[in-house]
Amino acid sequence: MNLNVFGKNKKNAGKRRLARFAGTWYKNDPKALGAEIDTYLERARNDSNCNLIDTNHNRLEAIISPHAGFMYSGQTAAYSYCRVEAKKKEIKRVLLLGPSHYQNISGVALSSFEAYQTPLGDIVLDKKTTDLLLGCKNFQTNDALHEREHSLELQTAFIRHILGEIEMIPMVVGSFKDQNHIHQCASKIANIQKPGDLFVISSDFTHFGPRYDYVPFYDDISANIKKLDLMAYSLIEKLALNEFLEFQSKTDCTICGFNPICLLLAALSKNSTSELLHYETSRDQGSDDDMNSVSYLAISFQNRAEDNSQISITDPDKHTLLRLARFTAEYFCNTNKKPTLDQLPPDIVLSDFIKQPMGVFVTFFLKNVSQHEENLRGCIGYILPMMPLYQAVIDNAIGACSKDYRFLPVHEEELKNIKIEISVLTKPEPVADYKDIVIGKHGILLHAKGRQSVFLPHVATEYGWTLEETLNQLALKAGLKQDAWRKNARFEIFESVMFEEEI
Numbered sequence: 001m002n003l004n005v006f007g008k009n010k011k012n013a014g015k016r017r018l019a020r021f022a023g024t025w026y027k028n029d030p031k032a033l034g035a036e037i038d039t040y041l042e043r044a045r046n047d048s049n050c051n052l053i054d055t056n057h058n059r060l061e062a063i064i065s066p067h068a069g070f071m072y073s074g075q076t077a078a079y080s081y082c083r084v085e086a087k088k089k090e091i092k093r094v095l096l097l098g099p100s101h102y103q104n105i106s107g108v109a110l111s112s113f114e115a116y117q118t119p120l121g122d123i124v125l126d127k128k129t130t131d132l133l134l135g136c137k138n139f140q141t142n143d144a145l146h147e148r149e150h151s152l153e154l155q156t157a158f159i160r161h162i163l164g165e166i167e168m169i170p171m172v173v174g175s176f177k178d179q180n181h182i183h184q185c186a187s188k189i190a191n192i193q194k195p196g197d198l199f200v201i202s203s204d205f206t207h208f209g210p211r212y213d214y215v216p217f218y219d220d221i222s223a224n225i226k227k228l229d230l231m232a233y234s235l236i237e238k239l240a241l242n243e244f245l246e247f248q249s250k251t252d253c254t255i256c257g258f259n260p261i262c263l264l265l266a267a268l269s270k271n272s273t274s275e276l277l278h279y280e281t282s283r284d285q286g287s288d289d290d291m292n293s294v295s296y297l298a299i300s301f302q303n304r305a306e307d308n309s310q311i312s313i314t315d316p317d318k319h320t321l322l323r324l325a326r327f328t329a330e331y332f333c334n335t336n337k338k339p340t341l342d343q344l345p346p347d348i349v350l351s352d353f354i355k356q357p358m359g360v361f362v363t364f365f366l367k368n369v370s371q372h373e374e375n376l377r378g379c380i381g382y383i384l385p386m387m388p389l390y391q392a393v394i395d396n397a398i399g400a401c402s403k404d405y406r407f408l409p410v411h412e413e414e415l416k417n418i419k420i421e422i423s424v425l426t427k428p429e430p431v432a433d434y435k436d437i438v439i440g441k442h443g444i445l446l447h448a449k450g451r452q453s454v455f456l457p458h459v460a461t462e463y464g465w466t467l468e469e470t471l472n473q474l475a476l477k478a479g480l481k482q483d484a485w486r487k488n489a490r491f492e493i494f495e496s497v498m499f500e501e502e503i
Contacts, residue, residue, distance in 0.1 A: 015112075016122065017111060017170075021153050025150065033120060043078065044079045060300065061268060061301045062201060063081070064202075066205075067098065079278035080277060080278075092196030095198070097264065102148050104175065105145065108263075119157065123167075151172075179245060179387065186263055189263070199264055205295035207294050208293040241265040244265060270357075272302065279295070279297055316351075322501050325420050326415075329397050330412070338394060350390050357389070359384055359494070360381055364400045366417055380403055383494070421499070426494045426495045429492060437467060441495060442457055443455060446490075447490040448485055449484060453475075455477075456498075
């Protein structure tokens with residue numbers, strides 16, 4: 001096995017991100033380092049208080065692992081990586097996300113390196129996919145930040161030791177303006193995901209004490225630190241991004257990987273479940289420093305692999321969403337503003353289902369009474385579950401009124417002749433072969449040559465297209481040649497429930 005891909009090649013030497021913290025934060029000698037990691041893994045496997053083998057055959061989607069020096073957090077990290085070890089045959093690529101400790105940035109910083117060095121051998125980076133992300137808003141290149149940042153490097157020895165010669169995309173995650181900003185970045189990452197990907201999120205949890213300028217309590221310190229950490233985990237477990245953001249606002253929590261965790265929560269599928277595999281703090285390790293503490297959590301995320309092909313939406317919820325879309329359109333056309341929740345009519349009741357994040361399209365049809373036909377007047381949507389369904393319907397009702405570039409904005413007097421249609425979507429999932437796409441059942445998201453386009457499930461059947469004709473049209477819609485989908489293209493599929501006003 002070639003342990004150092006670029007080690008003897010002077011021409012490429014500058015294209016490696018060197019293992020800057022090897023020899024200080026963790027061992028630099030390959031044999032000693034491998035033996036240390038094996039010891040950590042063996043201890044975790046032998047812990048009778050934790051079942052590290054997934055007997056339900058779920059797909060491992062992500063882990064959260066700490067990034068202090070190995071002498072402090074290596075044992076906790078091993079609990080997460082035992083799950084990785086058990087699923088290593090399924091894992092083809094690692095998406096490594098960590099926080100920025102040394103520079104404030106907005107969005108996500110990628111690198112132009114070709115490999116990350118570890119004492120156990122280099123990890124080659126997926127440059128082709130990185131270049132696709134660099135073409136997206138909120139993604140930038142910052143090699144200097146990658147060189148300096150320890151949160152990513154402290155995961156790489158475990159990754160290389162367990163997964164061997166695997167591809168990786170390292171990302172340093174900065175701050176976000178708001179929840180929509182998080183979902184925008186998550187949607188771009190979702191676009192490049194493929195079967196066999198594993199998220200590795202590098203994060204320590206509560207940093208308590210004068211050293212970290214965080215002393216929210218003075219009594220029962222260990223118990224209160226644990227209470228704070230487990231409160232954070234309870235929200236992570238529920239994939240409750242909005243509540244997690246509120247938690248940070250209320251507590252000023254010092255979870256250093258808070259932003260990468262937010263990005264993960266936005267990117268995971270709604271079928272994901274979470275397990276807290278191990279919890280420890282530096283105070284538990286007999287540290288002489290009673291004034292300060294850092295918490296380490298090992299967390300895994302699995303996909304239950306349930307059949308989510310059908311969306312169970314009740315007739316009352318359908319009626320509410322259609323009523324919400326029409327009220328929003330009327331309000332916007334009259335005021336040029338988005339209605340707030342307290343401005344909604346009392347008959348619009350938001351159920352728990354409507355509060356779930358889901359993808360949705362809102363479509364307007366203008367009725368031509370004399371010719372007994374309906375013509376498209378606007379269609380805007382979110383493919384991914386970027387926000388609660390009711391918020392997405394509000395946004396896209398306004399979008400159908402004013403943001404569909406194919407049409408002039410809708411006027412208030414037109415609304416009486418407009419029929420509204422809503423399509424609620426399942427989350428897109430990658431498909432290995434385009435021949436697995438079922439016309440009429442699946443909506444299709446095409447990714448090719450840095451561009452993408454989408455058709456809802458009913459589009460192909462309305463036009464009577466075959467699968468190949470549909471893909472030709474998708475390529476044309478993306479501004480490409482009609483056969484561009486035949487080479488180096490990726491496909492995602494989703495299903496939808498469509499309903500419309502009865503007018």
